[in-house]
Amino acid sequence: MKKLIAIFLSALMLLSLVSCGASDSNEATGDNAKDLKVGAIYINSKNDTAGYTYAHHNGITTAMKELGLDVNTQLFIVDEVPEDPEQVRAAVDTLVGKNVDIIFGISFGYIDALETAAAEYPEVIFSHATGYKSNETNFNNYFGRAYQARYLSGIAAGLKSLQTGNNNVGYVAAYGTEYAETASGINGFALGVQAVNPNAKVYVKKLGNWADEVNESAFATELISSFGCGIIAQHCDSAQPQIAAENAGMFGCGYNSDMSPDAPKAHLTAAIWNWNVYYRTAMEAAMNCGSADNFVATMGTPAYYGGLKENFVDISPISENCAPNTQKAIDAVRELIVNGEWDVFSGVKLSITADGVVTKADADLLDNAGNVIVAAGGASVEDGVITGTMNYYVAGVQEA
Amino acid sequence: MAEQYAIEMRGITKTFGSVVANKGVNLNVKNGEILALLGENGSGKTTLMNMLSGIYTPDSGSIHINGSEVKIDSPEDSKKLGIGMVHQHFKLVDVFSAADNIWMGKEKSGFVLKKKRYSEIDSIIKRFGFELDPEKKVYNMSVSEKQTLEIIKVLYYGAKIIILDEPTAVLTVQEIEKLFNVLRRMKEQGHAIIIITHKLNEVMDISDRVAIMRKGEYITTVNTQETNEQELTELMVGRKIDLNIDRPVVETTRPLLEVRNLTIKNDEGAVAIDNVSFYIRGGEILGVAGIAGCGQKELCESIAGLRPIQSGQMIHKGDNIVGLPPKAILEKGISMSFIPEDRLGMGLAPSMSIIDNMLLKNYRDSKGPMVDRKRGRADAEQVIADLAVATPSPETPVRRLSGGNVQKVLLGREIKAGPNVLITAYPVRGLDINSSYMIYDILNKQKVDGVGILFVGEDLDVMISLCDKILVLCHGKVMGVVHAHKTNKEELGLMMTGALDLSEKYADKPAGIARDTLFGENNNGQEG
């Protein structure tokens, strides 16, 4: 057996020496922009047909098609990579071995591995979704102001609650204040609801998991039956909460995609992501930056943070189930946000009437323990969504 | 002779891998006849019969029933052709009554259990002169009752050809006689009966003709009245053989192992050995007779230290051994070899080599953390040579050896350890005659060397000729200790069933307590 190991090890060494010496020529970073090779590291299978990985994969392939890049020959994916630094590093090494120019990592837990990889491979661009780390050359992060879309969907929910007279709104969330991502979504939504219906309460039920179809359905049902919720919003992958709302004769706001086909009689609107907007921007920057260390400069910021303005986040078309004047109110608020006149987590509160009329007024932004987060008239604290400091619920939100 | 046979097998061949189990076997039975199928273990009797009951199908050859050729592909086929087999291992549901065990195999019996099933089955029982209560639950039945039930089951389904696989192995002398009476009645009613056995006296007693097999081959069929035991043995073994077992007379020592008032529970917590006393002297073979499950196993295990005792004392050379771990008992020179029904369950590690099995009890003796396989190899080679173990090499896993060789390995190892008390249970279980005699010789040699031997056996004829004294157990109780040369099978049989109790035959000397006891001499056993 000793012999066996010896043979094995020497074979390994021999191979590695041969391959080390073989090809140091094929330098990365495409001089010709159209030669861009894109790498991606996914948390789930690239063959998923719904969910988080699917949304990103769709965004990347859509962006590549828009830019005239060939998905079959210019896209390299390592999928089903768990949030384990060793395995992420192995995936990076594999992709770098394929001579990719840019690597997108879509899961938060890849953060440290990508940071060290960016230092080790300065000729490759690293771009990390939902993270907060970056450098000044070849490593950035990106995320979206989903809370803006959430706020718009909150308006639809608020108007519906006025119409039905039921002030209880349920929210099935993967996590609560543990993640700024979920907390900001819940808060954005709640503020949207309260802009219309100040008496509304948002009850949050946490799954403790990003995907759990059984509990997604069960928790929605529980929110309806035990907390009397008439509208169910969600921050989780499947349409189960919407289906549960429909089955109970209630209404709901979806997430990630237009869930009207799943719950035609319940669905109001869904907050959605247009990931391709960022991927296109990033790929263009990668093609134009000349060398990888110019990437962050070309992007203009180490933390891309698109919102309604960039069309990075949006809501799906509002359905027939919505109350009258929903479209009118949403359009008015959208204009405020897109024009930069107002943002959600600021010291300015919007009030929206049942007729869809929007008015602004200074007011303290309070968390649900009564602490002042932003004093009346203060500027938006949206950075909290990027750096992950938003670890509270706004007033009117409570965990169920 | 154009005689019509109930069953006729022609040129049957069956192979398992490279092993030929049956080779061109011819066999026939007439209606109203009892045919004994005689052969040593591994001669292919059971394989042959399993082809009649549809468990195996022959590789070649043909089977004819009442003159026409049939194909038996499954037990159902066999049942439809009127063949019924009573296996060695009963196939009964314990919690069901006798009648229900028969009933459940019936097709189209409907869902409702009707009262009349009892009377229906009772009528069959009466017709053949059985004694069995159709409402009795199987778990309350004795071995012989269970066997009776199996036979009734077969008859109920209309079998005209009945095969019994070693039916007497589990029965007492009296029960055997009862069984034979039933078989004779069945014969009178025109049934064809095949009885598998290797006990010659039974063959002579019950059969009309004897078919003999040896090593898978059909030898011949003889009329029982025209033959004798010696001839049958020669046909079965293939050469002349001396059927007498020696009983050398040896000067015995004072008691080596004394057991007093021993009570042991079995795995289920019931009393297995009930207040038993006996002793073994050096240079003596003490037989233990009793029907299966009367506590022999528990007794052996307790002496070897493998089973805790409830009460009582065990004195070895004056030292108390109760409560000692198995290892300490081994070191005192008490060696136990128990051959269970599956032969490999206790005493051997089947998938390990002969060498490794030799080391089982003394692997600790070598110095350091390593196992001394050189010593194991030397031991293995010696046992292989001394006892003529047929094996390709000492490295061969024990489970690849034939039964006789497995037992030689086991016994060889025990003797190699040089014990002063040798406990051996069923050492010839499943062995051919030749190997059995070899084992008797080995035991006698030990006896001559002054070893005290406890011999738990099955065959009363053997025990009477081999042992010096015989301890008879019934349901864990001592029925008496008799001198082998002063007793006979009938007496032993009565004692085994509890019909005869000789334990208080001599008022001045309770059974199992030596006059020259070492008890109390070393003053380490409290009376109790």
Place this chain on the structure above:
Amino acid sequence: MRFHVVKRDNWPLWKRAVAYLIAVVAALLIGAVILLAIGVNPIDYYYQLFTMGTVGNRFAYKTFMNYIKEFLPLALTSVALSLAFKMKFWNIGGEGQFIMGSISATYIALTLGQTLPMWLTLIVMCVVAMLVAGLYGLLAGFLKVKFGTNETLMTLMLNYIALYLLYFIGETKASWNIFLQESSMRPVFVNFSKFVSFPSIKMGGKFELNICVILTAIIGVLIYIYLKRTKHGYEISVIGDSVGTAKYAGMKTNKIVLRTAFISAALIGLAASFKVGSAGVLSTAITDDVGWTGVIVAWLAQLNTGMIFVVSALICVLQFGSTVAATTYAQVDSSFANMLQGIILFLVLAADFFIRFRIVRVKKGE
């Protein structure tokens, strides 16, 4: 025409090897058919898979280093499992024991790593991980010996307890939780590779051989000797073969069961500390399923220590290579390796059947 199954005599080693080889090749052929059906060139795919994409890759040395990182814990875990399996103690708690080992090794690295010299920290990590994992395995052994519980179920359940403990540590930000980075609002495990890491030996070129490779090889040899030559190994074999016989021979079977369960689990703990000590960071996916895959490896290698290394090496090529091969084929994801593994396992089982039995056509007698 009818067939039936007949037992076969023992085949020589080379015939058995050929049978297994045919099974593997057949599995690859089935895989090829599936690949063709989804429009992937199987030759190119397998080429990429078996070379792990190293040909013409300027980072091939990285591939080998990553490969070894995957291979080591698997090989060591499989060896550890084989120890228990040999005794017919069905320890399928490799995952849980690995996790417990990882957590405790990380704890040592985080608490002692900056004060003790590195070599000492590493030794303490290994020892503590072995102890904790060993005790975790011992728990199942103890329950079996004491209450007769089924160790398969127990170890299985203990896997989930360990897994959720790891999730809990990985997701709960709290002052006591030294495993998570303080600076990050979102839970991220602390990376300690800067001050605690198993040293590597430069092997020429850029290839570095981690010291754990050598240690694992040495442990492999030791375990081989342990099983084949020592009294302990002998006792394990006897108990695995027949508990009744072991008791009869005067072995303290309970003690041996406990001892072996402990050693088996402790070795898995050692594998975990090797893994954590090389990665320099804990993660919720730290086991990389070695506890499960190790069962398959141990079985495929038929508990032969040398074969375990060979089979682990091959399984890792399969797993690692299919990830590499999948990068270029949109239709195939990395799970293809799992499917291929399943087919191989199935066919090797079938080969095993044909090694032990043969099918005979029933001839009509004359």
